[in-house]
Amino acid sequence: MSASGRGYGSGVPDGQMVPVASGPNEINAQIIGARLGAVGIVWDLRPSVGAPYAVGAVEVLVESDRAEEARDLLLADEVASVVDAGGEEALDDRSGLWLFAVASLLLVVFVVVRLMSLA
Numbered sequence: 001m002s003a004s005g006r007g008y009g010s011g012v013p014d015g016q017m018v019p020v021a022s023g024p025n026e027i028n029a030q031i032i033g034a035r036l037g038a039v040g041i042v043w044d045l046r047p048s049v050g051a052p053y054a055v056g057a058v059e060v061l062v063e064s065d066r067a068e069e070a071r072d073l074l075l076a077d078e079v080a081s082v083v084d085a086g087g088e089e090a091l092d093d094r095s096g097l098w099l100f101a102v103a104s105l106l107l108v109v110f111v112v113v114r115l116m117s118l119a
Helices: 026-037 064-118
Strands: 017-023 044-046 058-063
Touching: 017 026, 017 064, 026 044, 026 058, 026 064, 058 064
Parallel strands: none
Antiparallel strands: 017 058, 044 058
């Protein structure tokens, strides 16, 4: 394991660890690290400078020889989440259409009932 007990495998090789991403807090950074660890990339966290505990932004570090692979993986995940979010927006657009259709139907019923009462 890495020096802080995170990551996967038998340990970090003697190579340099470089930052590939950061999270707004330790939990988010651990989620990013877990995603990298799922494909066998060893990772570690570096808290904000001067803080004994992870308060604020936390960097996710990986071995320098796998940094590009880690960045590509995280970028692919980001693109996939944007595409998935686009599908939800389309669903929201349809729900707005349904609301408009129901409101229009209620208006038509109201007008018909009003005209019938005048006759």
